[in-house]
Amino acid sequence: MRTVRESILDVLRARGITTVFGNPGSTELPMLKRFPEDFRYVLGLQEAVVVGMADGFALASRTTSLVNLHTGPGTGNAMGAILNARANRTPMVVTAGQQVRAMLTMEALLSNPQATLLPQPAVKWAYEPPRPADAPAALARAVQIAETPPHGPVFLSLPMDDFDAELTEQEDRAGQAAAARRITHAAAPDAATVAGLADRISRARSAVLVVGDDVDASGAWDAVLALAERTGLPVWAAPVSARVSFPRSHPQFRGDLAPAIGPLGRQLEGHDLVVVIGAPVFRYYPYIPGAHLPEGTELVLLTRDAEEAARAPVGDAVVADLALTVRALVERLPAAGAPVPAPHEQVRFPEAADGTLTPLAALTAIAQGAPENTLWVNESPSNVPQFHEATRIGTPDSYLFSAGGGLGFGAAAAVGAQLGAPHRPVVCVIGDGSIHYAVQALWTAAAYKVPVTFVVLSNAKYAILHWFAQLEHAQGAPGLDIPGLDVTAVADGYGVRTHRAQGAGELTKLVRDAAAQQDGPVLIDVPVTTELPSL
Structure with a gap:
C-alpha cells in the first residue's frame, strides 16, 4: 500500500509543481524525508523570505508555487509576505506542518490550535484535512483554487503523522484523479455586452484607456495594445501598478495616474469615458479627497475579479476574461485616425556637488x-x-x-x-x-x-x-x-x-x-x- 507522502508527491508531479520553497521545522520533516531527486528544495533563512521567493518564482514562470512553513510560528512569520502575494494575485500553495493528531486536543508544543484561521484573510482558502487519506485530494483542490482567477495564495495545514499513513487503493486513486482534473477559466462576455461597450467607446467625445496589472498577468498585453492602436485612444497606467501592462515608450502612453482621489480625478478631466482594463478602481493612498471622476465622465471596468467589480466606488463593470473581451472589442470598433503622440521631455538631474548620483x-x-x-x-x-x-x-x-x-x-x-x-x-x-x-x-x-x-x-x-x-x-x-x-x-x-x-x-x-x-x-x-x- 502507498503512503500519503507518496500520493502527495504524485499530485504535485501531476500539476508540474516540483520546486519547494521552505524553511523546515520538526513538524515538516515527515513530509520532506527521503526527498525525491526530481524535486528541488530552495531553502530560505526566514519564512517571509521563503514566501517572497515563491511569489517571484510564480510570477516569473507563470506557474503555481509551493511553500512549506513551520506550523504556527512559521506561518506567523510569513504573514506579511502572504499578504503581498494576495495583492499580487500570485497562484501559490502554502503548506504548514501541524502537531500529530493524537496531541492536538491537548495543544501540545507546536500545535497550531486555529490553523485555518491564522492565515486568513490573506488566503483564498484555508483547510486542514479531517483524515490523513484526504490530504492528496485537498492538495489537488488547493492548486485548483490558487489557479482560479483572481489567482492567489491558499493554505493547507498538514499534521505530521499523516504522511506515513497508508492509503487504500481507492483512496490513492481519488487523490490522483483530483490532481488530473483540468479547469479552463475563459469566461467571455455576451455579444450584446461587447456591442454596447463598443458603441459607448465610438460615441464618446474623448475616451481614454487605463491599464492595470492584470493585463500583463492574464496575457492580454497584445490585445490591449491592438485596442489602443485601433482606436487611437490615450493610455494611462493605473496608480501604483505592480506590473507594466503597456509599452511605456509608446506614443499613446500618457504616464501614471496619481494614487489619490482628488488628483486622479483632475487628471481625467476632459474625458467623457474611462475604460479601465485589469485594475482596481482605483488603488488610492494617501487620502486626498475630491471627485472620483470629473463631472459628466462615465467609467467602465473590465476585470476577471467579481469582488473588484463590486467594490469599485464608481462606474459599470464587465467581469470576463480580459484578452477575450478586448479582442472582441477590437473586432467591433472601426479604425481611428493617427493618434496625437504625447509630448515627452526627459528630465535630467545632474550629480550632486559631491559626485553622488541623483x-x-x-x-x-x-x-x-x-x-x-x-x-x-x-x-x-x-x-x-x-x-x-x-x-x-x-x-x-x-x-x-x-x-x-x-x-x-x-x-x-x-x-x-x-x-x-x-x-x-x-x-x-x-x-x-x-x-x-x-x-x-x-x-x-x-x-x-x-x-x-x-x-x-x-x-x-x-x-x-x-x-x-x-x-x-x-x-x-x-x-x-x-x-x-x-x-x-x-x-x-x-x-x-x-x-x-x-x-x-x-x-x-x-x-x-x-x-x-x-x-x-x-x-x-x-x-x-x-x-x-x-x-
Missing part, C-alpha cells in the same frame, strides 16, 4: 548596463517615477513590484524570479531600507548560485516615509532615517560579491558585467541623493 542619473546608468531582455524587480518606492523614466519598459512579463504596499518583496522575489525564469537576466533595484526586510534572500542567492544583479540605491533613510510625513503633516516623526548601514558588508557575510559604484560610467559597467555572468549574485551599492515624489 536617482534618475543612477537609474539611467543601470538601464544602460542592463540587457534588453531584463526582468526588472523594483523595491525603491520613492524612486518609481525615475525608474520608469529610465527603463521605459516595452515588453510583457518584464517588471515586478509589490501590489501590497509592504516592504520585503523585492530581494526575495528577485531570487525566485531568477529561478523561475533562468533564461532571462534579473536586475533588482532596491532601496537600502527595503533590502533589510528580506536581506536573508542574499544567502539563498549565494548558496544556490542564483545570478541576480542587486542594485541598492542608498540614501540612509526611508525616503518614501519622508514624503508621507509631508503629505500627512507629520514632520518630526521618529524612525525615518537609518544611518550606519553597510549593505556591502552584510552581503559579503552572506557570500555575495559586492561593489560600490562611484559614478554613472562605473555603475553601467558593473551592471553590464554582473548581468552577463552566471556564477552567482552580485550586489552593487550606489549612494544616491534623496528626491521625494510628488502627486
Whole structure:
C-alpha cells in the first residue's frame, strides 16, 4: 500500500509543481524525508523570505508555487509576505506542518490550535484535512483554487503523522484523479455586452484607456495594445501598478495616474469615458479627497475579479476574461485616425556637488548596463517615477513590484524570479531600507548560485516615509532615517560579491558585467541623493 507522502508527491508531479520553497521545522520533516531527486528544495533563512521567493518564482514562470512553513510560528512569520502575494494575485500553495493528531486536543508544543484561521484573510482558502487519506485530494483542490482567477495564495495545514499513513487503493486513486482534473477559466462576455461597450467607446467625445496589472498577468498585453492602436485612444497606467501592462515608450502612453482621489480625478478631466482594463478602481493612498471622476465622465471596468467589480466606488463593470473581451472589442470598433503622440521631455538631474548620483542619473546608468531582455524587480518606492523614466519598459512579463504596499518583496522575489525564469537576466533595484526586510534572500542567492544583479540605491533613510510625513503633516516623526548601514558588508557575510559604484560610467559597467555572468549574485551599492515624489 502507498503512503500519503507518496500520493502527495504524485499530485504535485501531476500539476508540474516540483520546486519547494521552505524553511523546515520538526513538524515538516515527515513530509520532506527521503526527498525525491526530481524535486528541488530552495531553502530560505526566514519564512517571509521563503514566501517572497515563491511569489517571484510564480510570477516569473507563470506557474503555481509551493511553500512549506513551520506550523504556527512559521506561518506567523510569513504573514506579511502572504499578504503581498494576495495583492499580487500570485497562484501559490502554502503548506504548514501541524502537531500529530493524537496531541492536538491537548495543544501540545507546536500545535497550531486555529490553523485555518491564522492565515486568513490573506488566503483564498484555508483547510486542514479531517483524515490523513484526504490530504492528496485537498492538495489537488488547493492548486485548483490558487489557479482560479483572481489567482492567489491558499493554505493547507498538514499534521505530521499523516504522511506515513497508508492509503487504500481507492483512496490513492481519488487523490490522483483530483490532481488530473483540468479547469479552463475563459469566461467571455455576451455579444450584446461587447456591442454596447463598443458603441459607448465610438460615441464618446474623448475616451481614454487605463491599464492595470492584470493585463500583463492574464496575457492580454497584445490585445490591449491592438485596442489602443485601433482606436487611437490615450493610455494611462493605473496608480501604483505592480506590473507594466503597456509599452511605456509608446506614443499613446500618457504616464501614471496619481494614487489619490482628488488628483486622479483632475487628471481625467476632459474625458467623457474611462475604460479601465485589469485594475482596481482605483488603488488610492494617501487620502486626498475630491471627485472620483470629473463631472459628466462615465467609467467602465473590465476585470476577471467579481469582488473588484463590486467594490469599485464608481462606474459599470464587465467581469470576463480580459484578452477575450478586448479582442472582441477590437473586432467591433472601426479604425481611428493617427493618434496625437504625447509630448515627452526627459528630465535630467545632474550629480550632486559631491559626485553622488541623483536617482534618475543612477537609474539611467543601470538601464544602460542592463540587457534588453531584463526582468526588472523594483523595491525603491520613492524612486518609481525615475525608474520608469529610465527603463521605459516595452515588453510583457518584464517588471515586478509589490501590489501590497509592504516592504520585503523585492530581494526575495528577485531570487525566485531568477529561478523561475533562468533564461532571462534579473536586475533588482532596491532601496537600502527595503533590502533589510528580506536581506536573508542574499544567502539563498549565494548558496544556490542564483545570478541576480542587486542594485541598492542608498540614501540612509526611508525616503518614501519622508514624503508621507509631508503629505500627512507629520514632520518630526521618529524612525525615518537609518544611518550606519553597510549593505556591502552584510552581503559579503552572506557570500555575495559586492561593489560600490562611484559614478554613472562605473555603475553601467558593473551592471553590464554582473548581468552577463552566471556564477552567482552580485550586489552593487550606489549612494544616491534623496528626491521625494510628488502627486
